[in-house]
Amino acid sequence: xxxxxxxxxxxxxxxxxxxxxxxxxxxxxxxxxxxxxxxxxxxxxxxxxxxxxxxxxxxxxxxxxxxxxxxxxxxxxxxxxxxxxxxxxxxxxxxxxxxxxxxxxxxxxxxxxxxxxxxxxxxxxxxxxxxxxxxxxxxxxxxxxxxxxxxxxxxxxxxxxxxxxxxxxxxxxxxxxxxxxxxxxxxxxxxxxxxxxxxxxxxxxxxxxxxxxxxxxxxxxxxxxxxxxxxxxxxxxxxxxxxxxxxxxxxxxxxxxxxxxxxxxxxxxxxxxxxxxxxxxxxxxxxxxxxxxxxxxxxxxxxxxxxxxxxxxxxxxxxxxxxxxxxxxxxxxxxxxxxxxxxxxxxxxxxxxxxxxxxxxxxxxxxxxxxxxxxxxxxxxxxxxxxxxxxxxxxxxxxxxxxxxxxxxxxxxxxxxxxxxxxxxxxxxxxxxxxxxxxxxxxxxxxxxxxxxxxxxxxxxxxxxxxxxxxxxxxxxxxxxxxxxxxxxxxxxxxxxxxxxxxxxxxxxxx
Numbered sequence: 001x002x003x004x005x006x007x008x009x010x011x012x013x014x015x016x017x018x019x020x021x022x023x024x025x026x027x028x029x030x031x032x033x034x035x036x037x038x039x040x041x042x043x044x045x046x047x048x049x050x051x052x053x054x055x056x057x058x059x060x061x062x063x064x065x066x067x068x069x070x071x072x073x074x075x076x077x078x079x080x081x082x083x084x085x086x087x088x089x090x091x092x093x094x095x096x097x098x099x100x101x102x103x104x105x106x107x108x109x110x111x112x113x114x115x116x117x118x119x120x121x122x123x124x125x126x127x128x129x130x131x132x133x134x135x136x137x138x139x140x141x142x143x144x145x146x147x148x149x150x151x152x153x154x155x156x157x158x159x160x161x162x163x164x165x166x167x168x169x170x171x172x173x174x175x176x177x178x179x180x181x182x183x184x185x186x187x188x189x190x191x192x193x194x195x196x197x198x199x200x201x202x203x204x205x206x207x208x209x210x211x212x213x214x215x216x217x218x219x220x221x222x223x224x225x226x227x228x229x230x231x232x233x234x235x236x237x238x239x240x241x242x243x244x245x246x247x248x249x250x251x252x253x254x255x256x257x258x259x260x261x262x263x264x265x266x267x268x269x270x271x272x273x274x275x276x277x278x279x280x281x282x283x284x285x286x287x288x289x290x291x292x293x294x295x296x297x298x299x300x301x302x303x304x305x306x307x308x309x310x311x312x313x314x315x316x317x318x319x320x321x322x323x324x325x326x327x328x329x330x331x332x333x334x335x336x337x338x339x340x341x342x343x344x345x346x347x348x349x350x351x352x353x354x355x356x357x358x359x360x361x362x363x364x365x366x367x368x369x370x371x372x373x374x375x376x377x378x379x380x381x382x383x384x385x386x387x388x389x390x391x392x393x394x395x396x397x398x399x400x401x402x403x404x405x406x407x408x409x410x411x412x413x414x415x416x417x418x419x420x421x422x423x424x425x426x427x428x429x430x431x432x433x434x435x436x437x438x439x440x441x442x443x444x445x446x447x448x449x450x451x452x453x454x455x456x457x458x459x460x461x462x463x464x465x466x467x468x469x470x471x472x473x474x475x476x477x478x479x480x481x482x483x484x485x486x487x488x489x490x491x492x493x494x495x496x497x498x499x500x501x502x503x504x505x506x507x508x509x510x511x
Contacts (some may be wrong), residue, residue, distance in 0.1 A: 013131060022130060053127065058072070074120065194414075310492075315485070319337050340376075359452060363385075450495065467489055
């Protein structure tokens with residue numbers, strides 16, 4: 001089935017004021033412009049113009065290929081969220097336009113993605129051309145448009161993608177920081193009223209003369225593409241990470257002993273005596289010097305394209321989960337319990353409503369395969385099994401509680417808590433070994449699913465490891481994250497090597 005990309009935009013000089021829209025239909029493989037549409041619509045709000053641009057773009061796509069699958073990309077967070085069904089449509093002027101857009105293609109054939117304005121220049125320019133024509137008392141004419149030429153020139157002038165696996169390219173992060181240092185002005189404040197009123201106008205090299213005032217997108221998008229500049233040191237080599245995380249422009253600081261809580265297979269903290277460190281705590285020696293996180297750089301940077309977005313789903317409960325027992329890849333491979341089955345159905349319903357998952361990849365262990373199967377049945381997708389997503393092999397600790405391990409193997413447990421290179425008793429896997437395995441798996445999957453949103457159904461340690469590596473956090477951070485059964489986290493990986501953590505331990509679908 002043919003796939004098409006529709007990029008649409010709209011704006012108003014006055015909000016409400018003289019307004020126009022623009023839309024372009026693109027070939028997703030080549031980037032070729034297949035159709036353009038633009039129109040001056042008289043006095044209207046930003047949001048009405050944006051919706052009209054969406055309708056025009058969808059109709060242009062239908063005229064080309066009535067049976068196509070359509071990927072809509074817009075810089076209007078409001079339109080994207082409302083058309084995706086996540087936000088309600090309250091404004092009376094937008095309800096009929098949204099309904100019209102929804103009728104162009106059958107349900108399920110259109111998906112929506114928010115993109116920053118800098119990546120929507122073609123449609124933006126078309127909208128401005130339409131408003132310029134309207135100011136002269138005319139309508140936009142395709143023969144007079146230069147939007148396509150300008151968009152092609154901008155793409156050709158873009159920095160070529162660097163080599164190296166996503167999530168590991170420190171050089172890519174340096175380029176992003178350098179681009180930020182070159183100076184981008186502050187963004188306009190977001191409009192959350194639904195009326196389209198904006199508190200600022202676009203500035204910088206991407207703004208056209210008499211640029212349209214529009215709301216900028218809030219930064220709370222979970223699975224949609226957005227600009228990211230946070231560097232990720234993700235090699236799985238802990239010594240290399242320690243060097244890469246050296247302070248830059250900040251004085252080193254000291255930190256008191258750690259107070260993080262270890263979460264075993266259940267994701268819940270183990271109990272300990274009052275006043276004592278929590279079970280699973282990784283104590284740092286007093287006076288240990290830690291490298292601070294890199295300073296926040298903002299959210300504007302080079303165009304990094306649509307990321308590979310991993311939605312990380314921890315499997316539902318097993319009989320071992322509420323008992324807080326180690327349950328890795330070297331034990332009994334338990335099935336989901338009755339509670340776990342209910343959790344799997346709840347998360348399947350939530351992900352189906354969200355409508356963003358395009359692929360499903362699962363750990364080979366039974367609890368993950370059953371959880372992934374519940375989601376796949378709702379979404380009509382197949383499940384790919386990936387051995388690299390399996391849980392840590394906890395060796396002789398499999399099936400034991402933290403307290404039982406402390407009683408039987410105290411020295412081994414202390415060594416495991418103190419060093420990521422220490423393995424559990426009996427030949428299990430160290431966290432360093434798991435990190436290398438998970439990083440290699442991540443690299444394969446980001447290469448295979450570039451630009452797509454993939455559900456990874458896996459376990460506590462792989463999910464925490466992916467988050468830790470994306471943040472460039474130290475190994476002891478594994479003990480300082482909570483991951484509940486059937487929780488959702490998300491990380492996006494960009495082609496220039498940057499990673500963006502979008503979500504951690506969301507359990508709202510279980511409440």
